[in-house]
Amino acid sequence: MLHLYAMMVAASTAILIFAGGLVTSTESGLSVPDWPNTYGYFMFFFPLEKMVGGIRYEHTHRLIASAVGFLILVLAVWLWRSESRGWVRRLGYIALAAVITQGILGGITVLWYLPDPISIAHASLAQIVLCLTMTIALVTSPGWKRAYATNGPAPHAGARDDRMLQRVAAVTTGLIYLQILVGATMRHTGAGLAIPDFPLMFGQLMPPHWDPKISIHFAHRVGAVIVSLAILATTGHVFYRHRTRRELRRPSMLLLALLATQVTLGALTVLSHKEFIINSLHVVTGASVLVTSLVLTLRAHRSRFTGASGSRVRSYTGSQQQDPYGVPAGDHA
Amino acid sequence: MHPVLRLLACAALCTAAIGAACGGGASEESPAPKTAAPVTNPVDPATAGAITGTVTLQGTPPPNPTINMSSDPYCMKLGTATTPVFVVSNGGLENVFVYVKDGLGTMKFPVPATPVVLDQKGCSYGPRVFGIQVGQSLDIVNSDETLHNIHALPMANREFNRGQALQGMKYTTTFTAPEVMLPFKCDVHKWMNAWVGVLEHPFYAVSGKGGAFSLSGLPPGTYTIEAWHEKLGTQTQQVTIGAKESKPISFMFKV
Secondary structure (H helix, E strand, O other), X not given: OHHHHHHHHHHHHHHHHHHXXXXXXXXXXXXXXXXXXXXXXXXXXXOHHHOOOOHHHHHHHHHHHHHHHHHHHHHHHHHHHHOXXXXXXXXXXXXXXXXXXXXXXXXXXXXXXXXXXXXXXXXXXXXXXXXXXXXXXXXXXXXXXXXXXXXXXXXOHHXXXXXXXXXXXXXXXXXXXXXXXXXXXHHHOOOOOOOOOOOOEOOEOOOOOOOHHHHHHHHXXXXXXXXXXXXXXXXXXXXXXXXXXXXXXHHHHHHHXXXXXXXXXXXXXXXXXXXXXXXXXHHHHHHHHHHHHHHHHHHHOHHHHOOOOOOEEEOOOOOEEEOOOOOOOOOEO | OOHHHHHHHHHHHHHHHHHHOOOOHHHOOOOOOOOOOOOOOOOOOOOOEEEEEEEEEEOOOOOOOEXXXXXXXXXXXXXXEEOOOOOEEOOEEOOOEEEEEEOOOOOOOOOOOOOEEEEEEOOEEEOOEEEEEOOOOEXXXXXXXXXXXXXXXXXXXXXXXXXXXXXXXXXXXXXXXXXXEEEEEOOOOOOOEEEEEEEOOOOEEEOOHHHEEEEEEEOOEEEEEEEEEOOOEEEEEEEEEOOOOEEXXXXXXXX
């Protein structure tokens, strides 16, 4: 039940990122000049008939953000009350702190008229909130708890603890996050169409002239190539070495599909002159690529989370009992 | 630290580094308004002259873009409208801001007590282009039955963004530094734009019917006159006027 709820929270966070993408794509970030109120109204009492123009995007984003904040609060309390693993409980607290910080960043960026660093930090922290909720959903799943032991014949310990896969998957996830940071910088500095054509750049393989916006845009395109190669390396390794492990094969296939979608959306964003739905889908698909890679990375590291015999879970009454799942040594609260 | 927490901590650090770089520059206050020392208008009416003229447009301008007001039912029911980028009448170009850019030296001029009014009516700004003096009040009013935000995007003055949710609301502000031109926009209705020229003197005009303008009450001297259009940019020319002289000039923009 907790796992399903955490999945729902993660999905809600992805929807929130899409709504945030719509705000930026329609340049509606300042259509509601005040915060936390909306045109002087307590935000939940703002009349629906006044949700016109850019307000529809900005105010809806605020309402969804409030709902997601509440869902994460419930998730943190749920984990605090029922989760035996201390590090998982801490993930809940961090997610709660992150979403609160995210709300404050959103307010500041409105009150300070969208300064680029704050807006970029707001966009980047959103990805971390999604990663946190998805991680919680993953580590509370039945498959994680049984260490994916029922997926085919049990491989020997060495195959489960594939250091190469662990490294390449972790690097890939890090690169995707960096690419998202560059993308957020590109969006918030208005560099999305600094190079107006695709796949060429001003009709050439390299831009014939440079300025800061062209450089940021170019970095995002180069980043896309690097990330694509990293994803191909990770998934290729999985298909070559771990094709029987469904918990790795599935996210790898999804990752490839999402990568193809994301590259297509990136091209369409330029070719459509930043049509706002395509642009926003590009944002949320990027987030999906990140969390899928994160799931793959965490599953590749699953063996490092196992092995603490004699672990215990905390009951609702605070008493302790045997932990059937296994947690890292020394990670009990 | 646990591997998961370590991974997320790295990502959080990246974000924190970006946030730390902000420095809060946007919250900077503009210089305080200058003390309103009593000054006498240095212009002697007995010798004051004028610069009059027209702004013309050579070539056929592109059609003004049609506004899609479907995002607000109130605006939509007002009917189809176009963005008045090029307003041409009798061969003259309207909505060109013409002003004395240079030549007044250290002369100071009294600030008019009458406020300038910028009205949000029919889901557009009226006037679209106007002038104001530093320290003069600007009354921004909402005459529409829908809400607007008035968002000023200055370079030399303090940025502001105010919401006006109800018809009849008024916001009064002043500008503390000269700035030509200072744009306004409404983030609710993307098509709403206006520009104000903020000056330390009263010698400015906006071209009207037939592109006509007049800068009157000028002391004798040599001046740099600039004409600004929202799409066509600026043009300048030097003009010398003598006592009680009215000198005609003209600006021609090309499309």
